Amino acid sequence: MPIEILMPALSPTMTEGNLASWNVNEGDTIAAGDVICEIETDKATMEVEAVDEGVIGKIVVPGGTEAVAVNAVIALLLEDGEDASVLDGYTPSAGRAAPAAVAEAAPVVAAAPALAMSAHVSSGARVFASPLARRIAADKGLDLASVTGTGPHGRIVKRDVENAKPGQASKIAQSDVPDNMLALLSALRASTSGVTMSDEVVESDLYTVVPHSNMRKIIAKRLTESARDVPHFNLTVDVEIDNLLQMRKDLNARENADYKISVNDFIVKATAYALTQVPDCNVAYTDDTILKFKQVDMAIAVAIEGGLITPIVKDAANKGLAALSKEIKELAGKARDGKLMPEEFQGGTFTISNLGMFGVKGFNSIINPPQGGILSVGAGEQRAVVKDGALAIATVVTLTLAVDHRCIDGATGAAFIKELKAVVENPVALML
Amino acid sequence: MAETNFDLIVVGGGPGGYVAAIRAAQLKMKVALVEANHLGGICLNWGCIPTKALLRSSEIYHNMQHAKNYGLTVEGLGFDLDAIVKRSRKVSRQLNGGVGHLLKKNKVTVFDGYGKLNGSGKLHVEKDGKGIADLTSKHIILATGARARELPGMEPDGKLIWYYKDALVPDVVPERLLVIGSGAIGIEFASFFHTLGSKTTVVEMVDRIVPAEDAEISAFLLKSLTKDGMEILTSAGVKGLKKGKDSVIATLEVGGKTEEREFDRVIVAAGIVGNVENLGLEGSKVKVDRTHIVTNEWLETGEPGVYAIGDVAGAPWLAHKASHEGVLCVEKIAGTKGLHPINNDRIPGCTYCRPQIASVGLTEDQAKERGLKVKVGRFPFQGNGKAIALGEPEGLIKVLFDDKTGELLGAHMIGAEVTELIQGYGIAMELETTEAELMHTVFAHPTLSEMMHESVLDAFGRAVHF
Numbered sequence: 001m002p003i004e005i006l007m008p009a010l011s012p013t014m015t016e017g018n019l020a021s022w023n024v025n026e027g028d029t030i031a032a033g034d035v036i037c038e039i040e041t042d043k044a045t046m047e048v049e050a051v052d053e054g055v056i057g058k059i060v061v062p063g064g065t066e067a068v069a070v071n072a073v074i075a076l077l078l079e080d081g082e083d084a085s086v087l088d089g090y091t092p093s094a095g096r097a098a099p100a101a102v103a104e105a106a107p108v109v110a111a112a113p114a115l116a117m118s119a120h121v122s123s124g125a126r127v128f129a130s131p132l133a134r135r136i137a138a139d140k141g142l143d144l145a146s147v148t149g150t151g152p153h154g155r156i157v158k159r160d161v162e163n164a165k166p167g168q169a170s171k172i173a174q175s176d177v178p179d180n181m182l183a184l185l186s187a188l189r190a191s192t193s194g195v196t197m198s199d200e201v202v203e204s205d206l207y208t209v210v211p212h213s214n215m216r217k218i219i220a221k222r223l224t225e226s227a228r229d230v231p232h233f234n235l236t237v238d239v240e241i242d243n244l245l246q247m248r249k250d251l252n253a254r255e256n257a258d259y260k261i262s263v264n265d266f267i268v269k270a271t272a273y274a275l276t277q278v279p280d281c282n283v284a285y286t287d288d289t290i291l292k293f294k295q296v297d298m299a300i301a302v303a304i305e306g307g308l309i310t311p312i313v314k315d316a317a318n319k320g321l322a323a324l325s326k327e328i329k330e331l332a333g334k335a336r337d338g339k340l341m342p343e344e345f346q347g348g349t350f351t352i353s354n355l356g357m358f359g360v361k362g363f364n365s366i367i368n369p370p371q372g373g374i375l376s377v378g379a380g381e382q383r384a385v386v387k388d389g390a391l392a393i394a395t396v397v398t399l400t401l402a403v404d405h406r407c408i409d410g411a412t413g414a415a416f417i418k419e420l421k422a423v424v425e426n427p428v429a430l431m432l
Numbered sequence: 433m434a435e436t437n438f439d440l441i442v443v444g445g446g447p448g449g450y451v452a453a454i455r456a457a458q459l460k461m462k463v464a465l466v467e468a469n470h471l472g473g474i475c476l477n478w479g480c481i482p483t484k485a486l487l488r489s490s491e492i493y494h495n496m497q498h499a500k501n502y503g504l505t506v507e508g509l510g511f512d513l514d515a516i517v518k519r520s521r522k523v524s525r526q527l528n529g530g531v532g533h534l535l536k537k538n539k540v541t542v543f544d545g546y547g548k549l550n551g552s553g554k555l556h557v558e559k560d561g562k563g564i565a566d567l568t569s570k571h572i573i574l575a576t577g578a579r580a581r582e583l584p585g586m587e588p589d590g591k592l593i594w595y596y597k598d599a600l601v602p603d604v605v606p607e608r609l610l611v612i613g614s615g616a617i618g619i620e621f622a623s624f625f626h627t628l629g630s631k632t633t634v635v636e637m638v639d640r641i642v643p644a645e646d647a648e649i650s651a652f653l654l655k656s657l658t659k660d661g662m663e664i665l666t667s668a669g670v671k672g673l674k675k676g677k678d679s680v681i682a683t684l685e686v687g688g689k690t691e692e693r694e695f696d697r698v699i700v701a702a703g704i705v706g707n708v709e710n711l712g713l714e715g716s717k718v719k720v721d722r723t724h725i726v727t728n729e730w731l732e733t734g735e736p737g738v739y740a741i742g743d744v745a746g747a748p749w750l751a752h753k754a755s756h757e758g759v760l761c762v763e764k765i766a767g768t769k770g771l772h773p774i775n776n777d778r779i780p781g782c783t784y785c786r787p788q789i790a791s792v793g794l795t796e797d798q799a800k801e802r803g804l805k806v807k808v809g810r811f812p813f814q815g816n817g818k819a820i821a822l823g824e825p826e827g828l829i830k831v832l833f834d835d836k837t838g839e840l841l842g843a844h845m846i847g848a849e850v851t852e853l854i855q856g857y858g859i860a861m862e863l864e865t866t867e868a869e870l871m872h873t874v875f876a877h878p879t880l881s882e883m884m885h886e887s888v889l890d891a892f893g894r895a896v897h898f
Contacts, residue, residue, distance in 0.1 A: 130863060130864030130865070131863075131864060131865050131866045131868065131869050132837060132838070132839050132864035132865065132866050133864060135837055135838055135866055136837055139836070139837070150770070150772070152770070157864055158839070158864055
């Protein structure tokens with residue numbers, strides 16, 4: 001009887017995973033400990049090692065297959081002395097009894113052979129948590145994989161799940177669903193428990209080893225994907241903001257003004273307006289479609305302890321400057337306090353990142369997929385400009401647009417940045 | 433000249449101080465320990481340990497008195513109080529030497545004297561009123577412990593009015609004994625002398641004995657001691673003591689009435705006060721509240737570089753709490769990662785009266801005060817085979833679970849050997865098991881610990897043997 005190799009459960013919550021690739025072929029002789037394939041979940045990619053030795057008789061699930069149920073038979077291993085003929089007419093027993101929780105999601109028929117493999121986990125798969133923490137997490141609907149443990153060896157204990165906020169964590173786990181609109185940064189949890197570094201900080205003479213927080217893992221994974229898979233191109237313009245500064249001064253100086261509008265608020269408003277004028281830049285790319293958004297939900301990058309997050313100003317084009325300014329202030333405060341609700345940082349159709357306050361002249365951002373564009377805002381500074389053939393002084397900001405070439409072409413991007421420049425330089429258009 | 437600069441100085445060599453010193457030495461610190469009296473502190477010399485030695489004698493005596501129940505005959509049964517006390521002192525001496533050896537092994541420098549803060553990072557050590565050393569360190573831990581609270585007009589005289597130190601080296605088993613206070617100390621001495629034949633009266637101010645325990649345990653103990661012939665007066669007070677030649681007239685107030693009663697000896701065990709005097713605290717930012725040094729959860733006082741652990745830092749006054757605080761304090765100083773403040777809800781407590789009491793976590797009343805809905809499980813000793821075989825059918829194990837989460841909130845036990853059982857629940861709490869893991873755990877048969885299992889089962893209506 002051939003040994004069945006089953007799809008392993010790499011974490012307590014895993015019900016299915018992608019079989020990324022096989023490292024062996026049918027007919028190969030393998031020894032215990034050989035890496036035979038790689039499996040992906042939403043949280044990690046893991047190498048799977050063989051437990052038994054033998055000859056790979058049949059690869060049942062080919063490499064590149066997505067959503068393979070836990071405990072499904074993925075290959076058959078011939079034991080010593082067996083030849084491929086035993087595979088003729090062999091029906092896999094369809095797997096081993098799964099733990100109850102898994103069985104509900106991925107029903108499998110209980111049957112015999114021992115799990116013929118072990119998983120070599122290369123990044124955080126098994127979740128160590130106390131029974132009490134598990135129960136409280138289950139009651140609250142928390143995904144333990146996204147909770148940082150503060151107990152011995154990073155074990156998740158009661159205080160960790162009590163402090164974690166329900167809802168947010170599980171959203172991250174779902175963030176790979178194809179049609180979901182969670183953007184990279186938006187997917188990051190606001191919960192401080194996800195940001196807190198693990199206690200298992202190892203000291204050495206040469207460096208301090210800081211294990212990845214969940215936020216760090218997501219930033220690394222998504223930005224790598226974006227930088228690798230999204231064909232970026234950048235369009236840069238210098239924009240004079242003297243008119244804008246004057247308008248800002250006038251507005252803020254109004255009697256009884258209960259707002260204080262910043263330059264960034266103007267840029268957000270202007271960008272939202274420009275996107276309504278060039279709606280082909282307010283888009284997202286998916287495998288089969290381009291989504292053209294009907295309103296501008298502006299994601300604004302906010303640096304927080306341990307990472308960053310992008311709260312969303314919904315329908316930014318239709319909000320007045322004062323309302324916009326207040327909302328941005330409030331969202332940024334909540335972001336830094338770790339109090340954003342999921343709906344406040346999920347979604348978003350376009351992102352603005354402003355590093356002007358650090359004196360950065362201009363920079364290129366990495367797109368936050370599946371959004372089609374991101375605008376990088378530099379510092380406003382006085383520069384020498386040429387006007388009517390003579391040198392003059394103007395306050396200038398460098399704006400750099402990064403777009404996904406799969407859904408926005410050069411001319412479209414240029415049309416947007418031209419519109420944006422026009423409205424920033426002549427902000428009275430915002431009155432329209 | 434001897435070294436006077438250290439990485440850490442610990443003032444007090446009790447279970448808080450010496451454990452802190454050893455932990456610091458393990459973490460490669462150069463450590464000084466200043467102790468004026470006995471290494472091992474009150475616990476080892478005048479508290480936990482010597483009382484356990486005395487109580488072991490009275491327990492064996494009790495068993496011999498009941499030898500017939502086991503088919504044994506004892507003739508000429510009696511005791512030699514001197515020998516009992518001698519054995520107790522010997523036990524303390526042995527362990528005291530052991531602590532000295534451990535400190536030496538860990539290269540802790542011990543100074544024999546009183547330590548006094550003398551400005552920032554400085555400690556002056558005195559012996560018999562003379563300065564013997566001036567030490568410096570960035571970190572000074574005060575672990576000076578506590579002593580019995582003296583009641584006005586009832587000061588110890590070593591003859592008629594005893595405090596714990598006198599009661600540990602009694603010259604006589606008093607015919608009529610009055611014990612003031614029914615906390616762990618009072619009730620243990622009451623138990624010891626009562627077993628040896630004293631006609632014992634215990635006076636407790638509040639409405640139940642061992643007031644720190646769960647009310648059900650208090651009630652159980654009251655019933656057991658009363659059945660044994662001990663007199664227990666609750667909601668009662670002692671208005672005054674009038675000393676005679678070889679007896680004391682006590683004015684007792686019970687239920688609003690006063691009466692005069694004659695006793696041969698009085699033991700005062702009415703709480704403790706912290707040893708905060710002559711430590712040089714006056715010139716520092718160390719705050720003292722009702723004889724205890726105020727610290728934060730990391731045992732830091734108001735004065736940078738000065739810490740306080742154990743009894744002097746406040747309740748619960750337990751040796752194991754002091755030791756644990758010592759370790760935590762030192763590791764915090766050393767910058768150890770992953771530390772957490774001590775959770776007082778997980779510190780077990782043991783009282784060695786007969787029957788013994790052991791508990792950890794919240795009492796039922798405390799749980800309710802916190803607004804928790806609890807599931808209560810109980811299992812009596814009568815339902816346990818081992819208890820019956822031991823001839824110890826008297827006792828109870830009670831557990832409390834959070835109704836919502838299944839968290840083990842508290843465990844309360846009374847009966848034979850329960851002090852050795854409580855740690856099972858202590859580990860369960862620290863590991864945050866729910867009732868499910870406790871139910872799944874296989875408890876060995878025949879043991880008293882099976883009652884721990886049954887009690888958990890009972891909380892969920894599943895007890896098998898009762």
